[in-house]
Amino acid sequence: MLCGHRGLASVAPENTLAGLEAAHQHGFRWVEIDVQLTQDNQLVLFHDKHLERCTNGRGQLRQHSWQQLSQLDAGRWFSPEFAGERLVLLSDYLMRTTQLNIKVNIELKLHSASDALPLAKRVCQVLEQGQVDCAQLLISSFNIATLAYLQQQLASIQRALLVKRIPDNWQILLQTLDCQALHCDYHYLTQPQAHEVIQAGYQLNCYTVNDPLQAETLAQWxxxxxxxxxxxxxxxAL
Structure with a gap:
């Protein structure tokens, strides 16, 4: 199964509603997004620590309020066609994915270890207050503390441990955190590792694959x- 990375990042600006619409138009049933905290503790979709690459803003996103961030252009950097595209709050994004019946992998994006628990707590608050179906969500993180908190507070939502290379103790980590999936960089994945993870009963998901032949090889694994x-x-095959 294919999941649109940051929406569909080669077709529309990443982590925007335009990217979500592009994924839907191309028939994707899953999208992946990055979520991080603003200065005033709002959850905004954004990947980088700094604003420069994907907006006309400057500085660290974490040092800006949502009111400030909501005024930025998050589309012109990608193409003049998307000039005026805005950043989006997680709650608004999930409202639209519900309307489109698209499932979402929410990656908790941390640029500072001190944000681990504040981010996890805020995500729990937003998801508990919203109308989104928990069965439509998968939450992933490289950070063990965030996954442990979610395990305690939102056990009904599936969780995935994010890694670059699969560590030797991957099964212990997944069992301890009660994760349902393992996400890894496909460049470092071997076929025996894939079989081992899958045979242990876990979902194995790989990022970020833009070569159709490589995608089919991974599917065969x-x-x-x-x-x-x-x-x-x-x-x-879906």
Whole structure:
């Protein structure tokens, strides 16, 4: 199964409603997004620590309020066609994914370890207050503390441990955190590792695959989901 990375990052500005609409138009049933905290503790979709690459703003996102961030242009950097595209709050994004019946992998994006618990707590608050179906969500993080908090507070939502290379103690980590999935960089994945994870009963999802032939190889290994920036022409069987 294919998951649109940051929406569909080769077609529309990443982590925006325009990217979500692009993923929907190309038939994706899953999207992946990055979520982090603003200065005033709001949850905004954004990947980088700094604003410069994907907006006309400057400085660290964490040092700006939502009111300030909401005025920025988050689309012109990608293409004049998307000039005026705005950043989006997680709650508003999830409202739209519910309307489109698209499932969401929420990556908790941490640029400072001190934000681990504040971010996890705020995510719990927003999801508990919203109308989103928990079955439509998967929350992932590289940070063990955030996953442990979610395990305690929102056990009904599936969780995934994010890694670059699969560590030797991956099974102990997944069991301890009660995760349902393991996400890894496909460049470092071997076929025996894939079989081991899948045979242990976990979902194995790989990022970020933009080559159709590589995607099909991973599908043949049994990988459950592939994150991609592109509407791959040769799709693994859904």
């Amino acid at each position: 049994g990988v459950n989901m592939i994150f991609t920036d592109k509407p791959l022409q040769q799709r693994p």
